[in-house]
Amino acid sequence: MMAKELFPEAQEIRKGRIRIETQKDKVGEIIKKLKDNGYEHFVMLSCVDWIKEGKFELVYQMWSYQYKEHVMISIKINRDGESMLSMRHLFPQIETYEREIHEMFGVNFIGNPNLKEFILEGWPHMPPMRKDFDTEKFVKDFYYKIPEVKEE
Amino acid sequence: MTIQKEFELFIGPNHPGATGNMSYHIWVEGDKVKKAETRVGYLHRGFEKLMEKRIWMQNVPLVCRICVPEPDVNEAAYSMAVEDLMGWEIPERAKYIRTIILEMARIGAHLLTVGGIAASLGIYTAAQWGVGDRDYLLDVFEEITGARVYHIYIWPGGVRWDLPKNAKELITKVLDYLESRLPLYDDLIMNNKVFVRRAADVGVVPKDKAVEWGVTGPNLRAAGYEYDIRKLEPYAAYDKIDFEVPYYPKLGEYEVLSEGSDIYTRTAIRMLEIQQSIKIIRQALKDMPEGDVILKHPQWFAWKVPAGYAYTHVESSKGEFGYFVVSDGGKKPVRVHVRGPSYTHGINVLETIAPGLNIADFAPTAISLDVCPPDIER
Amino acid sequence: MNHENWSKLARIMSKRSLWMIHFCTGCGAMEMPPVMTSRYDMERFGMHAMATPRQADVFLVTGYLAVKTLKRVVQVYEQMRDPKYVIGFGSCTINGGMYWDSYNTIKDLSKYIPVDVYIAGCMPRPEAIMDSFLKLFDMIDKGEAIGWQKYHKYYDQYKRNQRMAFSYRLDEVKDIKEDDKE
Numbered sequence: 125m126m127a128k129e130l131f132p133e134a135q136e137i138r139k140g141r142i143r144i145e146t147q148k149d150k151v152g153e154i155i156k157k158l159k160d161n162g163y164e165h166f167v168m169l170s171c172v173d174w175i176k177e178g179k180f181e182l183v184y185q186m187w188s189y190q191y192k193e194h195v196m197i198s199i200k201i202n203r204d205g206e207s208m209l210s211m212r213h214l215f216p217q218i219e220t221y222e223r224e225i226h227e228m229f230g231v232n233f234i235g236n237p238n239l240k241e242f243i244l245e246g247w248p249h250m251p252p253m254r255k256d257f258d259t260e261k262f263v264k265d266f267y268y269k270i271p272e273v274k275e276e
Numbered sequence: 277m278t279i280q281k282e283f284e285l286f287i288g289p290n291h292p293g294a295t296g297n298m299s300y301h302i303w304v305e306g307d308k309v310k311k312a313e314t315r316v317g318y319l320h321r322g323f324e325k326l327m328e329k330r331i332w333m334q335n336v337p338l339v340c341r342i343c344v345p346e347p348d349v350n351e352a353a354y355s356m357a358v359e360d361l362m363g364w365e366i367p368e369r370a371k372y373i374r375t376i377i378l379e380m381a382r383i384g385a386h387l388l389t390v391g392g393i394a395a396s397l398g399i400y401t402a403a404q405w406g407v408g409d410r411d412y413l414l415d416v417f418e419e420i421t422g423a424r425v426y427h428i429y430i431w432p433g434g435v436r437w438d439l440p441k442n443a444k445e446l447i448t449k450v451l452d453y454l455e456s457r458l459p460l461y462d463d464l465i466m467n468n469k470v471f472v473r474r475a476a477d478v479g480v481v482p483k484d485k486a487v488e489w490g491v492t493g494p495n496l497r498a499a500g501y502e503y504d505i506r507k508l509e510p511y512a513a514y515d516k517i518d519f520e521v522p523y524y525p526k527l528g529e530y531e532v533l534s535e536g537s538d539i540y541t542r543t544a545i546r547m548l549e550i551q552q553s554i555k556i557i558r559q560a561l562k563d564m565p566e567g568d569v570i571l572k573h574p575q576w577f578a579w580k581v582p583a584g585y586a587y588t589h590v591e592s593s594k595g596e597f598g599y600f601v602v603s604d605g606g607k608k609p610v611r612v613h614v615r616g617p618s619y620t621h622g623i624n625v626l627e628t629i630a631p632g633l634n635i636a637d638f639a640p641t642a643i644s645l646d647v648c649p650p651d652i653e654r
Numbered sequence: 655m656n657h658e659n660w661s662k663l664a665r666i667m668s669k670r671s672l673w674m675i676h677f678c679t680g681c682g683a684m685e686m687p688p689v690m691t692s693r694y695d696m697e698r699f700g701m702h703a704m705a706t707p708r709q710a711d712v713f714l715v716t717g718y719l720a721v722k723t724l725k726r727v728v729q730v731y732e733q734m735r736d737p738k739y740v741i742g743f744g745s746c747t748i749n750g751g752m753y754w755d756s757y758n759t760i761k762d763l764s765k766y767i768p769v770d771v772y773i774a775g776c777m778p779r780p781e782a783i784m785d786s787f788l789k790l791f792d793m794i795d796k797g798e799a800i801g802w803q804k805y806h807k808y809y810d811q812y813k814r815n816q817r818m819a820f821s822y823r824l825d826e827v828k829d830i831k832e833d834d835k836e
Contacts, residue, residue: 141587143585166490167598168600183585183600189508215489215490216488216624219624220620242316244320245317253325
């Protein structure tokens, strides 16, 4: 069954692109249902920082080879320390995406034991993909201030 | 004295068997791999952060640097996402030019990969040939776009400029040359007994798990699925072009020597795709209409892209390259998230299939999955 | 022969058998295969890619360096034997190139390890790479490629900068001064 038949709240944003806005406790159920109904390819898990609203948007994206349709399941969680349940039992690659989002945005995923360092090494500052982290300021205050080697 | 049975082994980042600047941490017992872990992050430049700071057009030169062997897919996917949000329909001629450029890039990337797989199994001549033949394609790229590696030719709204007048002769000459070379590659690699014995039934991705694990592209087709984004959701001019998608067990002139989904089948699929790409470029050159190649849109630094979500994907030589772009109606994107095919191939898939492999088969398996680190960490 | 003449002779001998460490640090590594293989063929200069640092003489830092890679680069550089030469490849090693505002790439390679020759461009063409080799030969001949001597001489300054970068903090300097006292 196609996503629009399964979930009446789904809206088609353009041809072959479906968007479902939902709450965080329903995500597991929706992904499971879609997986059983032909949406068998988990594309990616993205995180969008809506700093004005104070929310992180997590977008679980799935694709159906059968219906040629891409589904984005979107939830919003609070920016300040709200955690999310891990979905790694549904698709194994979600574990890696959660690991990256944990590192880059600081979202905690309950039930994912593998949230160790992924890309950065020994990063002491705020997670860099958050909107309030100013990369230009950081570069000017840090890399440009490292002294040059003085030759006598 | 006790004998230590298990050893830890680091492959990369400074290792000829690692596919670029990444490393694998493997635990071995005897010469069998017990456990493998992929370590990435050596190439992290924070593209997604930088893209949020630049205006829509400034991001085009950034995105092509996400995949070094085949940069054009990134430009195409990003441009398609922007066009999707803007509601633009690009000129017909631009679509054909995009097809030609993308297919040329695919041939180049496949030549590198096939050469790399063969070299990791000891056939160093193939790597020399692959790189050498790819260079003729780079010459054509230079003639068309002005650059060898990063072309920045595909823009939102079409392509930057029209093909030069002699493009058809230039491209046809290289294609003729490549076509004459392919039988030699077959003799060197595919019909080579050493290659077949080292590659058949080695590094198998379970067929029933392939889709669930997020395997895409030639690796998925080697597992027996006829899935290709060029056919499923045609972009550029692929819907007007007649071509076949090679998949296991339809290996054309190559013998089916294994159960599929192994190094041998993945190499065969790539060789067949080179043939198909040559066919596509010839057709596109023949059918290409005259006309504009770029939309007459407003000055690029005045663009405001309507708010919304877009996801576009293209079939790269490695698998599905996807761009998830979010706009709030401003001059800069809110978020651009790139799905690189190596993200699943290099981490989950490789870590899961590695146990039980021979150490010597580990590097060929990684290369045959076409793991390219820049699209994992971006 | 006196010492000066001996070292002159040694330089002439060594410049035609430089081995390059096989370490693809950035996207510039994409232009290395054409240089290494049949089309441009750097073996005619006596250059060859070598997997182990201990047997290598030249380090081509191909492109931008993430801090995580810089750690490996420094380690590899220190493992290489004297005399050793560094070629900074591409704009990113000079001033950060197009990643000038990226939080994870270093901007100026010469703050962390001494660089003998820079190649400008993103990415430099194989001809430019070949040209940099010739330039390096010339410098070795004249005794100007002395980056490795600088590394010994200003070791504490290089180490201080490296530790700052590795920790992503400027205030690490204090610790280093205390280390040096001990």
